[in-house]
Amino acid sequence: MADFADYSPKVVLAVGAHADDIDFGASGSVAKWARDGADVHYLVITDGSKGTEDRSITSEELANLRQKEQRAAAKSLGAKEVHFLGYEDGALEVTQALKKDIVRVIRQVRPDTVVVMDPTFIYSTERGFINHPDHRAAGQATLDAIFPLARDHKTFPDLLTDEGLEPHKVEHVLLVNFEKQNFFVDITETLDAKIAALQHHASQISDMDMVRKWITERAEVVGKEAGVKYAESFVRLDVQ
Numbered sequence: 132m133a134d135f136a137d138y139s140p141k142v143v144l145a146v147g148a149h150a151d152d153i154d155f156g157a158s159g160s161v162a163k164w165a166r167d168g169a170d171v172h173y174l175v176i177t178d179g180s181k182g183t184e185d186r187s188i189t190s191e192e193l194a195n196l197r198q199k200e201q202r203a204a205a206k207s208l209g210a211k212e213v214h215f216l217g218y219e220d221g222a223l224e225v226t227q228a229l230k231k232d233i234v235r236v237i238r239q240v241r242p243d244t245v246v247v248m249d250p251t252f253i254y255s256t257e258r259g260f261i262n263h264p265d266h267r268a269a270g271q272a273t274l275d276a277i278f279p280l281a282r283d284h285k286t287f288p289d290l291l292t293d294e295g296l297e298p299h300k301v302e303h304v305l306l307v308n309f310e311k312q313n314f315f316v317d318i319t320e321t322l323d324a325k326i327a328a329l330q331h332h333a334s335q336i337s338d339m340d341m342v343r344k345w346i347t348e349r350a351e352v353v354g355k356e357a358g359v360k361y362a363e364s365f366v367r368l369d370v371q
Contacts, residue, residue, distance in 0.1 A: 147173070159324070160365075176229070248269060253267065302370060303369055
């Protein structure tokens with residue numbers, strides 16, 4: 132296993148289909164990078180308006196609530212800004228319009244590192260888990276936006292001519308995939324920050340004690356692979 136202990140991103144864009152996606156998958160790393168001086172931005176693609184069993188809340192109310200929860204969680208981790216695209220929850224498709232919106236944020240933020248769900252992670256027989264289609268669409272659209280669309284000045288030329296957004300090349304991609312990895316981040320000192328961030332997502336978490344237990348056990352298992360107490364894992368791509 133390669134040793135990436137010296138890896139220290141300077142500008143990070145963490146992309147999630149929904150509010151809370153990044154906080155479940157990568158917020159220990161987000162907190163660590165922010166504490167080490169990185170500028171961390173969140174990009175939440177959908178409005179999160181479907182994710183509830185509460186029949187008394189409207190979709191608009193839920194979307195507004197989830198934005199507030201995500202802003203509070205990101206702030207607690209030290210993130211600089213949260214960007215929202217507002218696509219309909221549960222209906223995300225890999226379109227040129229979506230890719231353009233992601234390219235716009237990439238060119239605005241100019242990250243050296245992008246974190247997003249691995250679009251090839253479709254299901255897990257071990258966990259009895261089907262990955263949400265919005266997660267997969269967000270992952271694929273983000274990868275397409277990173278390469279080649281954000282890099283090429285002739286792609287979406289109006290972003291350059293009308294909005295002044297120069298092309299940008301992302302150097303590193305970290306894919307959240309719970310069944311394979313080649314890169315670890317030591318979150319021993321930031322696991323508590325991850326759990327605290329998740330507590331802000333009260334609309335999505337009915338049993339925080341159970342979530343705390345699951346998050347801690349998962350971080351411990353990954354940590355053993357990495358040789359530390361607690362860790363998060365990713366598939367790392369260094370883009371040429």
